[in-house]
Amino acid sequence: MRKVTTINLNHNAYQIDEDGFEALRAYLESAERALANNPDRAEILSDLEQAIADKCRLAHGPYKTVVSAAEIDRILKEMGPVAGASEESTARAAGPGEAPAAGAPGAGIGGRGPGPRRLYRIREGQKWCGVCTGLAAYAAVDVTWVRVAFVMLAIFGGGFGLLAYVVLIFVMPVAHTPEELSAAHGQPFSAQELVDRAKKKVTTGVRSAGLAAG
Amino acid sequence: MDLSEKFGPIRKGLLEFAVLRVVAAEKLYVAEMLQRLAGTEFATQEGTLYPLLSRLRREELVEYEWQESDSGPPRKYYKLTEPGRRALDELAGYWQHLNDTLTRLGN
Numbered sequence: 001m002r003k004v005t006t007i008n009l010n011h012n013a014y015q016i017d018e019d020g021f022e023a024l025r026a027y028l029e030s031a032e033r034a035l036a037n038n039p040d041r042a043e044i045l046s047d048l049e050q051a052i053a054d055k056c057r058l059a060h061g062p063y064k065t066v067v068s069a070a071e072i073d074r075i076l077k078e079m080g081p082v083a084g085a086s087e088e089s090t091a092r093a094a095g096p097g098e099a100p101a102a103g104a105p106g107a108g109i110g111g112r113g114p115g116p117r118r119l120y121r122i123r124e125g126q127k128w129c130g131v132c133t134g135l136a137a138y139a140a141v142d143v144t145w146v147r148v149a150f151v152m153l154a155i156f157g158g159g160f161g162l163l164a165y166v167v168l169i170f171v172m173p174v175a176h177t178p179e180e181l182s183a184a185h186g187q188p189f190s191a192q193e194l195v196d197r198a199k200k201k202v203t204t205g206v207r208s209a210g211l212a213a214g
Numbered sequence: 215m216d217l218s219e220k221f222g223p224i225r226k227g228l229l230e231f232a233v234l235r236v237v238a239a240e241k242l243y244v245a246e247m248l249q250r251l252a253g254t255e256f257a258t259q260e261g262t263l264y265p266l267l268s269r270l271r272r273e274e275l276v277e278y279e280w281q282e283s284d285s286g287p288p289r290k291y292y293k294l295t296e297p298g299r300r301a302l303d304e305l306a307g308y309w310q311h312l313n314d315t316l317t318r319l320g321n
């Protein structure tokens with residue numbers, strides 16, 4: 001006697017036994033974590049679920065209604081770990097192409113106001129520690145002007161420019177995530193996808209079936 | 215010398231290039247892309263490909279459309295956009311340039 005769980009993967013119902021269910025849940029949870037800062041998180045997760053569902057369907061013989069834990073393991077191995085922000089570069093998420101400037105207010109899915117602008121060091125395009133790139137993003141001016149100002153201050157300001165730079169290295173945090181990068185540029189970062197995902201949590205129902213596993 | 219390990223990071227960086235190339239040739243869905251890449255040095259998995267495709271789509275280099283399939287649910291078929299084609303040309307040019315440099319350095 002083994003407990004079998006019916007799961008809903010992107011609107012496809014499958015029955016898997018407990019071990020398989022645990023493995024699947026662990027996989028999807030780690031995928032959620034890896035994609036925590038990805039603006040397309042909800043869509044990627046839904047794609048992944050669909051891919052798993054497709055593989056389950058392939059694994060199904062016509063007389064089999066339950067996907068075994070071993071099959072789930074094989075499927076998840078085939079899927080491979082989900083590349084997170086560190087492996088799959090999302091640094092360009094704050095690039096000029098990403099600014100939803102064309103999005104007419106009110107036309108969106110709602111709730112996309114202007115994002116908060118924060119002071120971060122930006123590693124992308126940095127000369128030294130990313131202070132100037134961060135200041136330039138914050139003030140929305142060309143980074144060259146900021147650099148010129150610092151050099152002038154360093155030369156004519158009795159070393160003040162240098163001192164200010166060093167202080168700012170310690171004061172300004174580095175923008176690591178796309179979210180922080182968006183904030184550094186004062187661009188909105190949508191939380192809508194995260195909310196969508198939370199609403200669309202994998203629905204589970206428990207059903208028991210004697211000897212059906214395998 | 216384990217070349218496969220030595221060039222691991224480079225292959226990883228070039229995966230985007232490889233995917234753009236595969237998609238440039240024809241409209242494909244993910245399982246087909248994986249098939250095209252399988253057996254090459256750029257063999258990859260869904261866990262890597264989906265996040266990569268989503269970024270390429272955000273950068274407007276690829277786009278997809280839903281198409282019905284004979285078996286199962288509709289699929290997302292990806293294709294290159296016009297900027298994607300330009301980006302691919304640029305990548306190919308740069309790659310050629312790197313190759314030329316490496317060849318020239320020894321001479």
